Amino acid sequence: MIDLSQKPAQPLVLPSILAADFTTLGEDVADVLDKGADGIHVDIMDGHFVPNLSIGVPIMASLRKRFPDAYFDVHLMVTNPELFVQPFADAGADHITFHIEATAGRKENHEFDLIKQIKATGCTAGISFNPPTTAASVQHLVGHVEMFLAMSVHPGFGGQKFIPEVLDKIRELSPKLPDTARFEIDGGVGPVNAGDVAAAGVDMIVAGSAVFGAPDRAAAIAAIKAG
Numbered sequence: 478m479i480d481l482s483q484k485p486a487q488p489l490v491l492p493s494i495l496a497a498d499f500t501t502l503g504e505d506v507a508d509v510l511d512k513g514a515d516g517i518h519v520d521i522m523d524g525h526f527v528p529n530l531s532i533g534v535p536i537m538a539s540l541r542k543r544f545p546d547a548y549f550d551v552h553l554m555v556t557n558p559e560l561f562v563q564p565f566a567d568a569g570a571d572h573i574t575f576h577i578e579a580t581a582g583r584k585e586n587h588e589f590d591l592i593k594q595i596k597a598t599g600c601t602a603g604i605s606f607n608p609p610t611t612a613a614s615v616q617h618l619v620g621h622v623e624m625f626l627a628m629s630v631h632p633g634f635g636g637q638k639f640i641p642e643v644l645d646k647i648r649e650l651s652p653k654l655p656d657t658a659r660f661e662i663d664g665g666v667g668p669v670n671a672g673d674v675a676a677a678g679v680d681m682i683v684a685g686s687a688v689f690g691a692p693d694r695a696a697a698i699a700a701i702k703a704g
């Protein structure tokens with residue numbers, strides 16, 4: 478089980494099930510957990526915040542039922558995160574990340590209400606920010622969330638090309654985090670750039686295609702951890 482308050486010796490690797498085969502999802506998840514994955518990244522898309530749909534609460538519940546001890550990192554790419562926090566927590570999420578962009582135009586301090594709502598469920602809370610969003614836009618949440626998630630692709634689809642400019646934002650923000658908070662990156666990360674992202678200050682790596690699409694998943698996970 479991942480404890481976000483502890484800095485890991487090596488970056489943690491969380492395969493995104495967006496790149497799994499949904500007809501054999503349980504087998505794919507069992508396989509990557511067996512091959513060294515530290516947890517599973519669950520991408521939730523509403524067709525509104527991002528131009529794609531993915532999965533919903535029943536899949537989360539089935540995964541938790543089959544994998545009672547696994548760590549599930551839920552990434553909400555939705556316009557109204559407040560509607561989905563409790564359902565995903567009830568379905569078995571350990572951690573819930575929402576997007577700062579989803580709070581634009583909402584009432585002042587909406588992000589603090591969301592963080593409070595997530596923590597009230599017993600989950601840890603994360604804030605995500607898209608490639609065009611500055612690190613300064615989320616800096617006021619240092620000390621309030623257990624995880625920062627830098628998107629290194631435009632959210633909505635797996636298998637996209639890594640946007641290297643995001644590394645500058647990670648270098649800017651990561652030294653400001655307390656030891657008890659983690660920095661995650663999501664999108665286009667694999668063995669070829671894992672060393673660069675770790676050097677920039679990331680200690681949790683989401684990898685979809687680079688793990689599920691690898692001929693040797695154990696080797697891919699080990700290579701991402703090793704950088």
Ligand SMILES: O=C(CO)[C@H](O)[C@H](O)COP(=O)(O)O
Pocket residue numbers: 493495496518520552554630631632633634635636637663664665666683684685686687
């Ligand atoms: O949030 C996401 C997309 O919005 C996914 O987690 C991400 O794209 C992972 O997939 P890959 O490693 O294939 O890029």
Ligand SMILES: [Fe+2]
Pocket residue numbers: 493518519520552663683
């Ligand atoms: Fe994601």
